Amino acid sequence: MAFAGAAVLIVVALWAADFRIGQFDLARAWQKTREWWHQEWFTDKDERQAVAPQLPTPVTVDSGQSKDPPKPLPGTDSSISATPQALVLVSTTRGRNAREGTARLGTHPENPQTYAAGALLANGARLLEIYDDHIVLERDGKQAKLYLASSGKKSQGALLMVGGEQPAKPVVATHTEILTDYIRPSPVYDGQLIRGYQVYAGQKSGVFSQMGLQNGDVITSLDGQPFVDPKQAMQLFNLLTTGIAMSANVERKDKVERLSLDGALITADQERAKQMAANPQPSLPMGPSP
Numbered sequence: 001m002a003f004a005g006a007a008v009l010i011v012v013a014l015w016a017a018d019f020r021i022g023q024f025d026l027a028r029a030w031q032k033t034r035e036w037w038h039q040e041w042f043t044d045k046d047e048r049q050a051v052a053p054q055l056p057t058p059v060t061v062d063s064g065q066s067k068d069p070p071k072p073l074p075g076t077d078s079s080i081s082a083t084p085q086a087l088v089l090v091s092t093t094r095g096r097n098a099r100e101g102t103a104r105l106g107t108h109p110e111n112p113q114t115y116a117a118g119a120l121l122a123n124g125a126r127l128l129e130i131y132d133d134h135i136v137l138e139r140d141g142k143q144a145k146l147y148l149a150s151s152g153k154k155s156q157g158a159l160l161m162v163g164g165e166q167p168a169k170p171v172v173a174t175h176t177e178i179l180t181d182y183i184r185p186s187p188v189y190d191g192q193l194i195r196g197y198q199v200y201a202g203q204k205s206g207v208f209s210q211m212g213l214q215n216g217d218v219i220t221s222l223d224g225q226p227f228v229d230p231k232q233a234m235q236l237f238n239l240l241t242t243g244i245a246m247s248a249n250v251e252r253k254d255k256v257e258r259l260s261l262d263g264a265l266i267t268a269d270q271e272r273a274k275q276m277a278a279n280p281q282p283s284l285p286m287g288p289s290p
Helices: 002-016 026-041 175-182 205-210 230-242 264-278
Strands: 088-094 101-106 113-116 126-130 134-139 142-147 183-190 193-201 218-222 245-252 255-262
Touching: 088 126, 088 134, 101 126, 175 183, 175 230, 175 264, 183 230, 193 205, 193 230, 205 264, 218 230, 230 245, 230 264
Parallel strands: none
Antiparallel strands: 088 101, 101 113, 126 134, 134 142, 183 193, 193 218, 218 245, 245 255
């Protein structure tokens, strides 16, 4: 026991004196011995030696002063552009036939708008037909094909442009423009044939209601004449703007009704608008404040 105690005292004395023999470091050896003992016999880690979790990255608060004002999306000003801009067809979604489906197009490929078959574009052209690689636009009896931008095919024609300088002389409103103030017709197809026109109220919805129409009604014929093509159909509808009364077969909620559409309601409203424009009502003077 005395020998063992003396040996321990000698080792402690040498460790305290940072004793070294060549590369042998007694203090370092003692530290490694303690680490081995701790890992071998005390496998549970001391919580005080656990790695501290990383602090979250500080969030920089933006005061908003460094940001530039938001820029408008490209292509949203095409209809008022002073120079004509070419339409770009981005994608198509076919329906049961070429007269159904949707097309995504605009003047900028990054910001296209979605149009359904039969829709009227900003340049006055109607989206007539939709195919896998192109669409057909029609205006004033003329047609043009607009191909997908990815197809590599060239698309040319005035119908494929939008915007541009306005004519210097005032333009007289056409019958179609007058009609759409009161009734907005959209073709409904059955296969390749026009089954009728679904109608919705225009800006002047009062006349629309006075005619007995409701939003979503499908007019299948006017004065006993079924619709053959879009041009013939619009000629029939435009007769209402001349003051003629026409009978109409209307599909409404799975029922067929017969209505009399009185075009005189449109001409009377047009006349009232002209009189109000020619004789504006003077504004009432402001009374003294109490």
